Each structure stands twice: as C-alpha cells, then as structure tokens.
Amino acid sequence: MTAERYNARESEPRWQATWDEKAIFASKNDDPRPKYYVLEMFPYPSGRIHMGHVRNYTMGDVLARFMRAKGYNVLHPMGWDAFGLPAENAAIERKVAPKAWTYDNIAAMKKQLQRMGLSLDWSREFATCDPSYYKHQQKMFLDMLRAGLAEREKRKLNWDPVDMTVLANEQVIDGRGWRSGAVVEQREMSQWVFKITKYSQELLEALDGLDRWPDKVRLMQRNWIGRSEGLLIRFALDPATTPDGESELKIFTTRPDTLFGAKFMAISADHPLAVAAAAKNPKLAEFIADIKKIGTAQSIIDTAEKQGFDTGIKAVHPFDPSWKLPVYVANFVLMEYGTGAIFGCPAHDQRDLDFVNKYGLGNVPVVCPEGQDPKTFVITDTAYDGDGRMINSRFLDGMTIEAAKEEVAKRLESELRGNAPVGERQVNFRLRDWGISRQRYWGCPIPVIHCPKCDVVPVPDDQLPVTLPEDVSFDRPGNALDHHPTWKHVNCPQCGGKAVRETDTMDTFVDSSWYFARFTDPWNATAPTTPAVANRMMPVDQYIGGVEHAILHLLYSRFFTRAMKATGHIDMSEPFAGMFTQGMVVHETYQKADGSWVTPDEVKIEVGSNGRRAMLTATGEDIEIGPIEKMSKSKKNTVDPDHIITGYGADTARWFMLSDSPPDRDVVWSEDGIQGAGRFVQRIWRLINTVAPHLPPPGTKPDVANNHPSAKALRMITHQVLADVSGCIERLRFNTAVAKIYSFVSDLSEIADDPLRHIERDPIYGAAAREAFDVLVQLIAPMMPHLAEECWHAIGHGTLVTEAPWPKIEPALLVSETVTLVVQVNGKKRGDVTVPRAAQNADIEAAVLALDAVKAALGGKPVRKVIVVPMRIVNVVG
Ligand code: ANZ
Ligand code: ZN
16 A cells, blocks of 8 residues: 555644544543643734744643643643733724734634644633633732732832823833933832732742752742842941931941941932932932933943942941041932942942942952952952952951851941941842833723722722723823723712722733633633632643743742732642743844845755855845844744644644754754654654554554563563653653654664564564554654544544553563663772663763772772773773
8 A cells, every 4th residue: 555645734624623523622620630730821912823832832732642641631721911012002003903903813823823733721711801801800909909918109110201101111212212202201100019029038938849940940030039138237427417317327238248348338319318418419419310311220220330429428437436438329229229328348349349440439358369468469440259358357357258247247236326236137138019000001900999088999899890991092192091081080989979090000910920820710700710629720730931931920920829829819829830941943044135134935045065055036146144043023034833834734843843952942943854854744654554554453452471572572662662752751851752753663664664464474573563553653642643643543543542541651661771880990890880771971980989899999099090881891990
C-alpha cells in the first residue's frame, strides 16, 4: 500500500470537530479524580495571535494532554485580558467603539486559537470586560475596602496641562506629554491603592516555598520587594540655620558604619524641610520646580545627572556636636523611600560620589579593602562598596563593617534626645502600595460614589455591577467616563443627595490578578468564586508565560490571592504552585539599502558558496540579512501563525515550536526549521501506513513470560523511550522529548523496512511491534494531536488517542539507570562507586574523591590525575 501524503488541512478541522462534539476537554468540578490545573497567561485581544502565543499555548497544551492521559481531571481554560488602552486608541483613531473593537478581536483570535487544536475547556471562557466578570471584581474591591486592604492615598501623578489629563509614566516622553507635547507637571491627587505593603514580609518569605518557580523570577521578586535592614537616625539641625518649626532631620541608612565618612545631607524636593526652606528662598523654589519636571519614573531618576541645591541649613553629626554637614535638596532622593532624606558618604556610594565630585565637597574613605594601605587608599571616581576594615572613624577603627554597624546602632539607640533615642533599628521595604486608579474609560469602574456630605460611599452590593456606558465619545482628551453627560451623576446611596460616581477605573493588572480563580467556577453569578470549588481546583499546578510578567503580574496575583483569603473568597495564599517562563520567538531581520525593513515573506534566500544571500522576490533587489531579534511589527520580522497553519498545518507549527530549543530559551523561527518539521510529519505518516497492514489487531498483548530476544529488545527500546518522554514532559523539557521521539522513529523505521513479514510470522515479535507503534502514536499525541488521531485510526483503533490512557511503563524493561564503576588508586582496586548512567566525568571524579577508601589510600597526597574509563573503571593517580 502506498500512503498518500498526510493532508493536515483536511484532517485537522475534522479531529477538532470530533473533540468538540464529545466535549472531551470540558472538565467537571465534581470529577472525583485528582485535579491538575494547567494555565497559560491569557492573551490581550489585540486582534491576531502571534508566534509567542503559539509557543506558549503549545507548551501548556502538551502538558494538559499528557496529564489528561495520565488520568488527571485536567483544568485547562482560556479567556481574555480585555481591558486596556489600545481599545481606546482604536476608538480615537478609527472611530470604533472600544467594546465592539474588543469583542471583534476576541472572535478573530478565538478562531485562530481553535485552529491550533488546543485542548482547552472553552465552556469556561470569559473576557475581563464582561460585566459578569467585573461585577465580582467590584464586589471584591468593596470587600477589600471594608477589610482595610483598599484605601485612598494622595499620590503624585503626571499631569498634562494642555490635554488636562493624567498620564501614565510611559506616556511621558522626555518630560513632555506624548500627545500634546506640553511640559508635564507633577500633581498630587487622591488615588485608590491596594495595601500590598501589609504583606511585604510575607510575600518575601513565601518565595522560599515556591520551589517550582524559576530562581531568577524569585530573585526578581525579592529585589522588587527590596527588604533592607538599617538605622533611622535623627540628626539635630543647627538652629541658627534652620527655618522656624524645624529642629531635626530623620534619615534612613543601611550603612551606619560609614557615618564618619559623611560629607553632606540630602533631602527630597518634596521633603517638608525643603518646602519650608523654599518658602523663604525663591531660587530654591525654582530649583525644586525644575527637578520635579523629570517625572516620577524610577529609571529616569536613576539615570538623570545628579543635581543639588545647598539650602544653607546645617545638620549636626550625631557623634560630634562641632561637626556640621550642609543640607542639600537633591534630585536623586525620593520622598517615597525611607524618610526622604539621607546622609551622603561619597567614598562608599556612587551616587553620593558623583554628587560631591560635581559640587567639590571631597570625600573621606572609611572602609579600607583587605590588602590596601589605609594611608594611601583614596577614592576618586569609583566608590568602594565592598568589604574591609574601618578607617578614619575614631572608635570604629579596625572593626569589620558588620561590627561597626552594630556599634553605631548600639550607641545611638541608647542615646536620648528629648525623650526619644537618636537611633532606631528599622526594616524598610522598596515595595509600595499598589496604586490602581487609572483615568481611563476602558477599565473596570471603581464602585464608589463621592458625596459632598458623606464623603466616599461604597456602591451597595445589590447595585453591582457599575457598568460602563456605551454611548461615549473620544473627541476630546481625558477620561471619556468623566466627560459623559449623565453617567457620573447619581444620588448618594446614603443621604439621597446629589453625588458623583468615581470616574477612575482600575489598573488592568487587577483584572489579571484573580482570573485564574474565576476559571474554577465562572458560572457563579452571585460570587467571585465558589470557595469549595476554588479550594479544590486551585492552586494552578503549572502556570506558563513570559518572563516580562515575572514581577508585577505574579506579585499582584500573589497579593490578590491573599486579599481574597482575607475576605473569604478562597482559602490559600499562593496561586501558582509551578511557574515556567518561556523564551521568545525570534527571527532574522531583513533590510533594504535605504534602511527600511522588509518581511520574511517578501524575501528569497539563496545559499551559495559564500553563504546565504537575500533578495527581494519581487524585484531581485539585494537585501541585507540583519541580526536575529524578537519578532516585532516595527522590524517586520514577524511570521503570521495563520499562514503557517494554512501552509503546513497546526501540528507542524506545534512540533517545530517544541523541537528547536529548550523551552526557556529563545527559539529562532526559520523556514528550514518549519519545513523540517513538515517532513517529519510526513515521515511518521508513511511509517505508520507501511506498518499498519502487518500489525496484529489492537489489544494484542505483548508476551511477558516468553524469553524472546528480538521482541524483548524492541520492548526495551519502547519502554525506555516511554519513560524518557514522560519524564521530559513532566519537567517541561519538550525539546529533549522531541529528540527522543526522533530517534525512536528511526529505530522503528528500521524494523518496518525489511522485517515486515517477521511481524506477521512471529506473533511474539508482532505483539511487541503492536505495542511499539501504539506507544509511538501516544507519544506524539500531546504534541501533534491531529496527526496522532489519524495514525491511531490507521493502525486500527476505533477509539480516540486523545482519550486513551497513557501507556504504563514496565520498569523491568528499562535499561538500568545507574552504572557501577570499579575504583582504583594508583592501579589498585579500592572499592566501587555507583553513579547515574548519564553522569559527567566531573561528577564521577567528585564522587570518587569523596570516598573514604580513596582518601585513606591517598594518605593526604595530592591527586595528580583521575582517569575515567566510561562504564568501567576510575583510576586515581596520586
Ligand atoms: C548612607 C550611606 C552610605 C548609604 C553608604 C549607602 C552607602 P537600600 O539598600 O535600597 O535600602 N537612601 C535612603 N533613603 C533614600 C531615598 N529616599 N532616596 C534615595 N536614597 C535613599 O538603600 C538604602 C540606602 O539608600 C541608604 O543608606 C541611603 O544611603 C540611601 F556608603 O546611607 B545610605
Ligand atoms: Zn451622601
């Protein structure tokens, strides 16, 4: 029988329809089997899926299909992170309503995702802009308000004085509004915040327990939370130099050991002392106004040139009343951290050093590195922040940094001024409360009403949801909700008088901070969750997404889950037991001589004797092949998943995404790569069709008792690859799983070529072959599910491979996982060592040198050489 080519275009929709009809992927909440929750970060409905989605969702799908076959009740839902600015921009640019734009995009992207053959439970689908979703978010906001987890706080915001609107940090470009070009001002306004800082310590400590998270993500979260232990010191101010009413300056330092290297004090432009001093000093007031213009973004503050203004005020050194330090207002001191004031020790802090070098204040090193002579050790342009011994520091001289910190803390703690100690140990966190107010239309309305009499009044629960009006216009800048002629005008629920709704909406990060919990029971119309169900189906066992969300989204979700616990909506603290951050999809870039980018579709590549050459297909014009970069619209190096699926089929795209590199690394999308995957699909199809007519019927059990060498050899290969691939999928090592399948297919091709009659003539061998081909089809099923169904059918099964339980590994058939090596010292046997079969020489050496017998035989002599004879002997030469 000659096999026809596998026709993905015909086959894939057919199997998708079959899965759909049987609702195979719909998980039931009363399913008694153990649950497994697989979740990929849900997409923003931009209109089209991109290759990053294909990679992300393929990985999750492999795991979901695998765990389903392993007998778990798998929850694998999908939804839409649907609020956000692009919908409003579309409304402004193209005059389409944000709602219509969003739902159209959702419909288009859903079709695309469905073509990928993902094992998703679409019955749980929702979009965060559905009132039936955000209604519950509003309820939880009110619960959090009552629990003291949501509050109003005055915050500085970027204000565009021309557009009369608040701008997000990223809308401020070089200090100007992105649309108006006006110089942006900082304005204090009341904002809603979530009190995430109540959980700073807990969020930090609990990271230790998240052992299925990448270390780098945990480290990023640790740094973001930014716990530091230090000392709060009250510096007395010299009364002769100080504005009325001010007598001391509180600072926070993590380096009290460096107090004798102090050269100046610096305070934030918003510090009360700066405000008081500016009231009497117009030049200072001008300076303050100036430095405030650079905006509030940390990155800007970190990179801006250090600037200061000497207020004339002097602070008194806590260990020496005759030592006076000038107080500057400086642009690198933030009001939001510590006390908004510092003492500057230039020798050991780079910012302070840059500052003194600009203003000619000099520096005195007080920590001397090991091996340096304190008499000659000087600092010029680079501050020294390493270890060493104290110098130039009176009673601290000779101490380690740690001892000096302790000594300073002890002395200042016991010294009183007024009746308070001068120094106080303090723990500070970088983490700020989460400001959630956004002056935007397309977001979840914050459900409160402002009444002139009663102040802030929560919208009563039975009036939820507060829905967005649909008749909005975007013909002027600012918040369309605020401009709406009637929406905000309401009667106060408390006193009945005239009042106005809050017109701010919630940060879209709120929407994505609990969607995973909603998926457990999206049908509950009266509450955000059904706690009994949420507690059973949560946490997410494996969450998969981009590393760009390593900090905010994951941290907010961890906080929100705790807030839901505090308000009775779920009974756990950590939402994601396992986290995986996948790499990006990258592609070559192509550029014309004039510098403009061209898409891969427009380019023809030729491989000649001096490498690859690119030209424009249409004109033959030479094209420069540029570096491989993240797929992006601006560089036009994107590849449209739809084209790939139409051209090659979803299975080919899925297979290539999994095969080419480790899932946490970037994968280079290439035409060669996708073609190779396509050829492999055809190869499997040919193999299956060649062998199918000769296999014994499904259900033929391999003979375990009979010692039949060739059947046993085949069964050993089969069970080894089964064990290997299962392990790889469990550990998300998809590329390794793919490599194992490639080699299995090569093995099976050999037996399929010639000894076909052997399969028929020898029933014991035939049964082993039946097992081998069944296993092959099951192994590819999580990755190439449509092809697998077609193959399963071709080898005679009347069932769906998607519903077949994962084959059982027979441990007796596994090639031993470990090897035992003889250990010799100078040629004499001293024992043996058992190591993993895959152990590297370095590991083997380490294991051998740790043996007591080896140490004894060496008798303290140094090791000159270790010779490893693979699988047999290790000889230590001493
Ligand atoms: C004196 C000193 C000497 C400092 C030295 C550092 C090195 P972390 O570790 O991030 O907590 N600081 C304190 N409040 C600040 C603010 N509001 N804006 C800018 N900088 C501030 O950093 C604590 C250190 O950052 C503090 O220790 C303080 O400078 C500075 F050789 O005090 B240090
Ligand atoms: Zn009222």
